[in-house]
Amino acid sequence: MDSLLAILIDGLVYSSWLFIIAVGLTLIYGVMKILNIAHGSLYSLGAYTAASLTGLWLSLGYAPMGSFLVMLLSAVLVGAVFGPIIERGLLRFMYGRDEIVLVLVTYALFLILEDVIKIVWGVNPYFLYQPYSLLGSFEILNLTYPNYNLLLCIVAIIIGLVLTWLLQKTKQGKILIAVIHDREMASAQGVHVGKVYFLTFTLGATLAALGGVLTAPMISVQPGIGAETIVLAFAVVVIGGLGSLPGAALAAIMVGLVRASAVHLVPDLDLFSVYLVMATVLIFRPKGLFVTQEQRKI
Amino acid sequence: MKDQTYTYITGAAIFLLFLGQVMPKWAVFLATVSLCYGTIVLGMILLVRNGLVSFGHGLYYCLGAYAAGTLRPFWGNSELLVMLAAAIFLTAAVAFILGFLLRKYRDIFFAMLSLAFSMILYGLLSKNAALGSTDGFNVYVDTILGVPLTDFEDPRYVIFGITILGAWISCMLMHRYLKSDKGKLAEAIRDNELRVEYLGANVSTIIHFNYVISAVLAGIGGALMAISIGHIDPEMSYWTTSGEFVFITILAGSGSVIAPFLGAFIFETIRSFAYEYSPNTWQMLLGITMLVVIVFLPNGLWSLFAKIHKKINQ
Numbered sequence: 001m002d003s004l005l006a007i008l009i010d011g012l013v014y015s016s017w018l019f020i021i022a023v024g025l026t027l028i029y030g031v032m033k034i035l036n037i038a039h040g041s042l043y044s045l046g047a048y049t050a051a052s053l054t055g056l057w058l059s060l061g062y063a064p065m066g067s068f069l070v071m072l073l074s075a076v077l078v079g080a081v082f083g084p085i086i087e088r089g090l091l092r093f094m095y096g097r098d099e100i101v102l103v104l105v106t107y108a109l110f111l112i113l114e115d116v117i118k119i120v121w122g123v124n125p126y127f128l129y130q131p132y133s134l135l136g137s138f139e140i141l142n143l144t145y146p147n148y149n150l151l152l153c154i155v156a157i158i159i160g161l162v163l164t165w166l167l168q169k170t171k172q173g174k175i176l177i178a179v180i181h182d183r184e185m186a187s188a189q190g191v192h193v194g195k196v197y198f199l200t201f202t203l204g205a206t207l208a209a210l211g212g213v214l215t216a217p218m219i220s221v222q223p224g225i226g227a228e229t230i231v232l233a234f235a236v237v238v239i240g241g242l243g244s245l246p247g248a249a250l251a252a253i254m255v256g257l258v259r260a261s262a263v264h265l266v267p268d269l270d271l272f273s274v275y276l277v278m279a280t281v282l283i284f285r286p287k288g289l290f291v292t293q294e295q296r297k298i
Numbered sequence: 299m300k301d302q303t304y305t306y307i308t309g310a311a312i313f314l315l316f317l318g319q320v321m322p323k324w325a326v327f328l329a330t331v332s333l334c335y336g337t338i339v340l341g342m343i344l345l346v347r348n349g350l351v352s353f354g355h356g357l358y359y360c361l362g363a364y365a366a367g368t369l370r371p372f373w374g375n376s377e378l379l380v381m382l383a384a385a386i387f388l389t390a391a392v393a394f395i396l397g398f399l400l401r402k403y404r405d406i407f408f409a410m411l412s413l414a415f416s417m418i419l420y421g422l423l424s425k426n427a428a429l430g431s432t433d434g435f436n437v438y439v440d441t442i443l444g445v446p447l448t449d450f451e452d453p454r455y456v457i458f459g460i461t462i463l464g465a466w467i468s469c470m471l472m473h474r475y476l477k478s479d480k481g482k483l484a485e486a487i488r489d490n491e492l493r494v495e496y497l498g499a500n501v502s503t504i505i506h507f508n509y510v511i512s513a514v515l516a517g518i519g520g521a522l523m524a525i526s527i528g529h530i531d532p533e534m535s536y537w538t539t540s541g542e543f544v545f546i547t548i549l550a551g552s553g554s555v556i557a558p559f560l561g562a563f564i565f566e567t568i569r570s571f572a573y574e575y576s577p578n579t580w581q582m583l584l585g586i587t588m589l590v591v592i593v594f595l596p597n598g599l600w601s602l603f604a605k606i607h608k609k610i611n612q
Contacts, residue, residue, distance in 0.1 A: 035406050035410075090589075093593075098405075099405050099406050100351050100405050100406060100409065101592060103351075103353075103406055103409065104351070104544070104548060104588065104592060105589065105592060107541060107544070107585075107588070108584075108585040108586070108588035108589045108592070109585065109589075110585070111581040111582065111584050111585030111588070112581070112582045112585035112586060114581050114582075115578055115579050115580070115581045115582035115585075116582070118578040119578055119579070123578070227536075227537070227538055231413065231417055231537050234410055234413065235414065238407075238410050238411075238414075242406075267425075268425040268426075269421070269425070270421070270425065271417070271420070271421035271424070271425070272418055272421030272422050272425070273421075274417075274421075275414045275415070275417045275418040275421060276418060278411075278414045279411070279414050279415065279418065282399075282403075282407075282411055282414070283399060286402060286403065286407065287407065
């Protein structure tokens with residue numbers, strides 16, 4: 001019973017984390033048709049920035065609770081700086097080329113950013129463990145969990161709800177859906193597609209950075225975390241159907257629960273289980289779970 | 299104009315064989331690694347001709363290496379030819395099975411699914427204590443065609459020679475295949491799959507066949523690598539390794555069977571010097587090169603050579 005509960009809680013926490021790191025990726029693909037490998041670098045940039053800025057905040061002796069605000073600011077900072085640079089400086093020259101070429105372009109970008117990180121922060125690990133224990137912990141039966149895990153779940157739910165609301169209830173969201181349906185027609189109706197792409201990419205980059213920021217307190221921030229995370233994010237968005245928001249959510253829950261079960265029951269199959277889910281889903285649904293109609297993505 | 303590719307390949311192989319006698323050790327090592335990578339990328343360009351980019355060829359690279367490496371600890375056999383045969387057999391078998399699935403996919407779905415399979419192998423190997431987990435293990439060769447390796451004056455040179463031989467055979471056969479009717483269909487499939495179907499060819503079967511060939515080449519490259527370096531680990535199946543192959547493929551272009559070896563040689567040379575002088579900007583260099591190639595030379599470095607060659611002939 002205890003282990004079942006543990007699997008469930010671990011699984012949901014892990015699912016929330018997966019959703020946070022994958023949602024920006026699926027958003028960008030849905031709108032721009034770019035499978036962004038550099039998402040992994042934006043994730044690490046977020047983690048490093050949070051580790052540095054929050055570390056600075058805490059070492060200056062300001063209120064510890066403020067570190068959450070600094071973390072949020074780090075994510076916005078990374079998104080607002082790197083999103084525009086990448087979209088305006090590189091990607092906009094590539095629109096209209098094959099999807100696979102765009103993957104290669106973002107792969108090149110990933111390689112470049114990985115070294116930018118090494119140049120700025122060096123190769124030694126950074127630690128930001130304080131926020132993890134700051135919120136205290138809760139107990140269920142005999143299991144103790146840090147409240148930070150709860151925070152992850154709440155953030156994931158908020159992101160999911162806000163994005164759904166943005167897309168379905170606001171004018172900007174409706175414009176976005178129009179662009180997804182038919183870029184040229186939307187453009188003919190007076191939609192500034194370039195601006196939509198710009199905003200989408202910046203938002204996606206911010207979400208990637210937020211993923212890194214929220215992960216920083218749970219890991220040692222070091223080179224290679226981006227490469228490790230991006231393939232997990234790929235698995236989630238491909239399972240869910242590229243560009244589908246509910247798909248990403250469902251896929252995150254599936255993968256989260258399967259991996260938590262594997263960790264508890266057969267630890268040797270830990271990483272293996274994630275890709276096994278991916279391969280199995282793709283065998284039966286070649287384009288992922290949530291792509292039934294070609295047009296209504298996101 | 300007569301096709302002189304066979305002459306070039308053979309000439310280069312013989313030249314390398316002689317060069318190996320006088321080159322310093324590090325240069326022989328560099329050449330060996332380039333030849334292994336070149337053999338793998340040779341298979342990648344076959345897929346690129348079909349319009350497919352695999353982000354998971356590390357799977358076969360790693361499988362080939364492990365097939366060769368596990369023979370001694372598990373079966374007590376370390377004859378070089380058996381090691382190579384095991385690598386070919388295993389990669390062909392796995393690619394044949396996975397091919398039934400992968401041949402239905404194109405574009406990023408092909409790339410992602412092959413990536414998933416390579417990560418599955420990575421996940422399995424890195425947790426397998428009997429195979430050394432993430433540390434991997436050392437690979438030893440005891441005999442070549444029954445002759446103990448210690449009988450040779452310079453075992454390293456012999457292995458270098460065998461690597462050249464492996465690359466040479468792969469290159470010759472691949473060129474022959476690309477010139478054949480079936481081989482030429484690959485590019486037609488990339489241009490328009492539907493029309494190829496109308497003309498009476500079975501696209502899935504061709505892609506499946508090409509996929510198995512490319513996997514076997516990656517397996518041979520992996521086995522040769524394991525034999526020459528003497529160490530293997532699960533990192534060979536990690537997606538960044540496959541990314542290196544993709545990089546060389548894009549850099550070289552799919553214009554000729556010589557291109558992959560040239561690309562691999564450039565890649566390995568830059569890597570050795572970058573590791574020495576500026577280890578933290580090496581990937582950045584790769585990334586920038588890749589962007590430049592994508593923007594200015596969409597058909598790779600080889601298209602540059604082809605252009606120059608054409609000009610000279612005029």
